[in-house]
Amino acid sequence: MKKYYKIFMLMVIALVGLSLTACDDGDDLNTDQYGNNIAVNAFGPCPVLRGGTLYFYGSNLDQIESIQLPGADPITQYEILEKGRHSKISITVPAEKCDTGIVVLTTKKGGEIRTITPIVYREDIKIDKFYVGSENNLAGNVGDKLTIKGDYLNLIHGIIFAENDTVKEDAFVTHDRYTIEVAIPMTARTGKFKLTDLAAQPSELESELALTVNEPTVSGLSNANPKAGETITVNGESLTQVVTVSLNGAKVDTADVKHSADGKSISFVVPVKATDGEVTLNLYSGVQVPAGSITTVVPTNLSAVPNPVKNGAKLTITGKDLDLITSISFPNGKNTEIEQQSATEIVTTVPEDTKEGDITLSLENGKTVSVAFTLVKASVTAVNPTSLMAGGDIIIAGKNLDLVASITFPTDQKVTEFIDQKSNAIKLTVPAGAAGTGFVLTMKNGDTVEFAGLTIQPSTNPTLTNAPAGNAGAQVTLEGKNYNNVEAVYIGTAKVSQYVSRSATSMTIVIPASLAAGSYNVTMQTADGQKYVVGKLTVIPNEYAVSETNCFMMDGSQAKFPMELTWDDNGRFRIMRNANVDLTKITWTPGVSKIKIYKVAATTGQAQFNDANWSSLSGYDLNDWNGGAEVLEAPLTQEAIDCITGARADGWSETAFIIQGSGLQVTKITLVP
Numbered sequence: 001m002k003k004y005y006k007i008f009m010l011m012v013i014a015l016v017g018l019s020l021t022a023c024d025d026g027d028d029l030n031t032d033q034y035g036n037n038i039a040v041n042a043f044g045p046c047p048v049l050r051g052g053t054l055y056f057y058g059s060n061l062d063q064i065e066s067i068q069l070p071g072a073d074p075i076t077q078y079e080i081l082e083k084g085r086h087s088k089i090s091i092t093v094p095a096e097k098c099d100t101g102i103v104v105l106t107t108k109k110g111g112e113i114r115t116i117t118p119i120v121y122r123e124d125i126k127i128d129k130f131y132v133g134s135e136n137n138l139a140g141n142v143g144d145k146l147t148i149k150g151d152y153l154n155l156i157h158g159i160i161f162a163e164n165d166t167v168k169e170d171a172f173v174t175h176d177r178y179t180i181e182v183a184i185p186m187t188a189r190t191g192k193f194k195l196t197d198l199a200a201q202p203s204e205l206e207s208e209l210a211l212t213v214n215e216p217t218v219s220g221l222s223n224a225n226p227k228a229g230e231t232i233t234v235n236g237e238s239l240t241q242v243v244t245v246s247l248n249g250a251k252v253d254t255a256d257v258k259h260s261a262d263g264k265s266i267s268f269v270v271p272v273k274a275t276d277g278e279v280t281l282n283l284y285s286g287v288q289v290p291a292g293s294i295t296t297v298v299p300t301n302l303s304a305v306p307n308p309v310k311n312g313a314k315l316t317i318t319g320k321d322l323d324l325i326t327s328i329s330f331p332n333g334k335n336t337e338i339e340q341q342s343a344t345e346i347v348t349t350v351p352e353d354t355k356e357g358d359i360t361l362s363l364e365n366g367k368t369v370s371v372a373f374t375l376v377k378a379s380v381t382a383v384n385p386t387s388l389m390a391g392g393d394i395i396i397a398g399k400n401l402d403l404v405a406s407i408t409f410p411t412d413q414k415v416t417e418f419i420d421q422k423s424n425a426i427k428l429t430v431p432a433g434a435a436g437t438g439f440v441l442t443m444k445n446g447d448t449v450e451f452a453g454l455t456i457q458p459s460t461n462p463t464l465t466n467a468p469a470g471n472a473g474a475q476v477t478l479e480g481k482n483y484n485n486v487e488a489v490y491i492g493t494a495k496v497s498q499y500v501s502r503s504a505t506s507m508t509i510v511i512p513a514s515l516a517a518g519s520y521n522v523t524m525q526t527a528d529g530q531k532y533v534v535g536k537l538t539v540i541p542n543e544y545a546v547s548e549t550n551c552f553m554m555d556g557s558q559a560k561f562p563m564e565l566t567w568d569d570n571g572r573f574r575i576m577r578n579a580n581v582d583l584t585k586i587t588w589t590p591g592v593s594k595i596k597i598y599k600v601a602a603t604t605g606q607a608q609f610n611d612a613n614w615s616s617l618s619g620y621d622l623n624d625w626n627g628g629a630e631v632l633e634a635p636l637t638q639e640a641i642d643c644i645t646g647a648r649a650d651g652w653s654e655t656a657f658i659i660q661g662s663g664l665q666v667t668k669i670t671l672v673p
Contacts, residue, residue, distance in 0.1 A: 038063050040105060040113050045203075047122035051095040052203055054119075056105070061087040065108045069093070069119060070101030093121075125152040127195070127207060132184070139212035140184055142241050145173060146211065148180040148195075156180060157198040161211070162191030164285060168198070186241060188213045189285035216241050216281065218291045227297035228272040228324055228365065234281065234291050239266045241283045247294070248277030249365050270296070272324075275365040297321055298369050299361060308374040309350055311403055311445055314339075317346045317359070317371055326364050331357030332445070350375075352403075352444045378403045378441055380451040390459035391432040391532075396451075397425050405444045409456060410436025430456060432463035432534075433481065462486050462524040464535035471542050473513035478522065479506050480534065485526045491537055492520035516587055517541040517673055543596070547669040549580035550656075561668060562600065565607055565661035572660035574653075575669070577644055583656065586673050588641045595640070596633040597622060598668040605663020607632065611643050612650035614658060624664065636671075644671075 040058040048054050056067075062083045066074040072094050082088040100120050105113040127150040132140030140146065148159075154177045158166040164187040174181035180195075190212050195205045215238070222233035234245075240263040245252040250271035258267045266281075275296055281289040302319040309315050317328075323343040329335050332354045340347035346361075358370040380398040388394060396407075402423045406416045413431035420427040438452040463480040470476035478489075484504045489496040491512060498510035519538050525531045551559035554569040565571050577583045597607055604627040609620035617640055622632040642648035643656045659669075 038107050038111070038113065040115065043103065043115060043119075046117070047120045048093055049122050049125070049203060049205075050093055050098070051205075052093055053090050053201075054093050055081075055088060055090045055201070057088055059085050059087060061089045063108050064089065065106045067091055068104040068106070069098045070103075071099035072097050074106075125155060125205065126150045127205065130207060130209075130211070132211075138209060139214060141214045141238055142184050142186050142188065144184050146182050146184050147174075148182075149178060152177060153180050153195070155197060156195045156205075158196045160194040160196060160204070161185060161188035161213075162193065162285070164188065166196065166198070184211075184213060186284040187286075189215075189283075189287050213285070214238060215283070215287060216289055218281070218289065221279065221292045221294065222267075223294075224292065225295050225297060226270045227321060228270050228274065228363075231267050231269050232279075232294070233265050233267040234279070235265050236291075237264060239263050239281070241285070242266050242281045242289075243284045244282040245291075246280040246282060246288075247271065247274040250274040270294075272364040273366075275367060296365060296367070297324070298363065298367050299324060300369075302361075302369065302371040304359065304371050304373040308376045310376040310400060311350055311354060311443070312352045313350055315348055315350050315373070317348070317361070318344060319371075320344065322346050322361075324363050325361045327362045329360040329362065330354040331359075353446070355445050355447065375445075375447075376400050376403070377447070378443060378449050380441070380449065380453075383451070383454045386453055387455040387457070388430065389457045389461075390430050390434045391461045391463075393419065393427065393429050394454070395425055395427045399424065401426050401441075403443045403445075404441045406442045408440045408442065409434035410438065432459045432461055433465060435459075460485060461530075461532050462526065462534055464522055464524075467536065467538070468522075469538035469540055470511050471540050472511050472515045472517075473542075475500055475508055475510055476537065477506055477508045478537075481505055483507050483524075486524045487527050488525040490521075490523040490525070490531075491515060491539075494520075511537070511539060515539045517592075541593070541673040543670040543672050544581055544583070544586070545668055545670050546575055546581065546583070547666070550576045550583065551669065552576060552579070562665050564603075565605065565659070565664045565666060567660055567662060572658065574655045575657040575659065576654050577646060577656040578654045583644050583671065584646060586671075588636055588644060588673060590638045590641060591635050593636040593641070594633050594672050595620075595636060596631055596670045596672065597664070597666055598631055598670070599624065599629070600665035600667065601630045602627050603663055603665040605661060607659055607661040607664055607666070609640075610658040610660070611648055612653060612655035612658065617643070617657075 038060045040056055042057045044055060062080045066076045067078065068074050075091050078089045078091045080089050101118050103115045103119050127148060130146060130148045131137050132144050132146055154175065157169045159182060160166045167182055167185050169175055172180055172182050190210060192207045192210050197203050216236055218234060218236040220235055223230065226232050240259055242257060243254050245257055245268055250273040252268045252271065256268055276294065278293050279291040281291050283289065299319050299321045302317060304315055304317050321343060322345060323341060325346060327335050328338060328348050330351055332351065334351055336348050336351055338346055338348055356375045358372050361369050361371065378398065378400040380396055382397040384395045400423060402421060404426060406414050407428065408414045409430055411434055413434040415428050415431060418426050418428045434456045435458040437455050438450065439454060441449040460482055462482045462485065464478055466479040468476045468478055482504065483502055489509060492515065494512040494515055496509045496512065500508040500510065517539050519536050521533050522535050522537050523531050523533050547561050551573050553559055553573050559573040563571060604625050606621060606623035609617045611617060619637060620634055622634060624632060
């Protein structure tokens with residue numbers, strides 16, 4: 001075996017007298033004639049091992065073009081370890097063809113720097129041979145004894161196996177000048193090994209030949225079709241080298257891999273996230289060994305009962321290995337809760353809006369299985385009466401009618417609210433606007449059922465098809481049918497006395513001024529004295545412009561708007577509860593009634609509301625810091641209503657609120673009942 005030599009010490013020349021300098025005449029450390037300030041101050045170790053690493057220390061050494069060792073070809077490849085004023089480079093010394101003598105460094109601009117001290121070589125450490133067990137055997141198992149023969153091996157303090165962790169000398173079985181014996185470590189893998197002195201700048205000597213480390217062999221898996229949670233055993237040889245196991249979608253950690261004492265098997269529990277694919281054994285050395293493939297279990301023999309099943313009812317899915325299921329999805333894409341679960345059965349509730357199709361059962365590892373099901377359908381067996389005038393009541397008899405969400409009659413008259421609804425019957429009022437034959441039932445899941453056995457005669461009764469709304473005392477238009485038969489209209493109990501216009505399908509009236517804000521039944525009375533409640537009318541609250549009637553400056557004068565709010569008497573004012581408009585006579589509702597400040601949109605600032613005693617009201621600091629609002633508003637709290645009615649007062653004046661602030665240009669203030 002060829003001899004190799006080893007570096008053991010990095011000599012800093014200034015300390016041991018082997019100083020290197022860059023000079024032409026021996027007097028100047030910098031001999032760079034081109035003025036690049038390139039200098040060599042030291043090199044080492046010296047002596048250096050042939051094939052070892054030689055370091056140069058100095059300034060701007062990254063500007064070196066080549067390095068000439070006596071007897072060797074110029075070296076142009078070197079490693080720059082540090083740049084600049086304090087720089088460091090290294091080269092690998094040729095194993096052959098280099099002699100003792102002066103080292104010459106050539107700069108990139110053609111200058112030369114020569115060392116004062118000659119380079120010398122160390123040739124005493126060598127590896128003659130290595131073997132495992134018996135001579136000439138270069139292969140072994142983890143734990144087998146590796147024998148290394150050579151000279152001066154007592155200077156070696158560690159062995160690096162194929163770039164993995166170093167085995168230090170305290171683990172050597174034998175260690176003397178001529179022999180090292182060591183057990184092949186768990187982290188070793190096939191490749192050349194290195195001897196090292198473990199110095200701060202370590203010297204390393206690599207073997208010429210590679211050591212073959214036998215990897216584990218696998219003879220088979222105990223179960224190639226496992227269920228999550230079951231144990232798999234891998235059989236083979238040298239399996240003590242296995243540290244972890246990788247599966248498709250999951251990994252088994254070191255603590256969960258169980259080794260047999262003889263190294264012939266390992267076992268582990270299949271993770272719930274593991275799915276079909278290769279089983280890979282990960283060794284301490286970093287090598288991966290294939291161990292075969294698995295196909296994980298999914299539930300089988302699936303069926304759903306009852307079938308058909310009703311929307312909203314319990315559904316039981318039976319089969320094998322159903323304990324693997326983590327979620328259930330019905331055809332509409334919605335997941336539903338697993339209410340009961342075992343290896344052979346799952347109970348869940350069918351969503352009311354689901355449609356027929358396949359139920360998807362999902363496993364933790366991403367696999368899915370499906371089971372088919374059908375739904376119970378609603379059906380109509382009879383209608384009573386079979387013919388009627390629109391606006392009358394009917395009873396629809398049948399099965400599973402509690403699944404119905406709406407019924408549509410001819411002319412697109414949809415009914416979603418029923419007088420009564422049971423599984424076997426629905427009672428409802430046919431819309432007054434309906435006319436024609438038949439109807440369509442729409443289920444909660446969107447499915448429809450048609451029935452033709454009903455005749456609807458057009459109604460002569462008045463109807464209301466819009467949703468009228470307006471202020472008390474203002475005009476509003478009612479739209480519908482058969483208004484030519486109407487003699488009187490009532491909003492709540494108040495009879496309408498003013499009619500602006502009317503036709504068979506529309507009627508414009510004046511909402512009675514006496515009505516407070518709220519929702520009222522609209523009742524129409526026909527010529528024969530019959531009264532029909534046809535719908536609702538909403539009375540919208542009026543806004544009281546208190547800024548024009550009830551606002552006074554602090555000196556008692558009438559407030560003039562627009563006004564810029566200030567924190568002094570020039571721009572703050574009182575809202576009085578009894579001036580012109582008596583606010584105490586109006587009905588106020590907490591959370592519904594509100595106060596509104598109209599302002600010039602471009603102005604910014606805030607408005608603060610205080611009671612008559614100058615205490616600020618919670619929630620009534622209105623502001624607009626961006627200048628984009630035209631109206632600022634807040635609902636009236638009971639606290640604010642007490643200020644309006646006088647329940648909260650100063651005891652001597654009729655002040656409801658005091659308003660002050662900054663910046664805002666106020667144009668009007670209104671109160672909405």
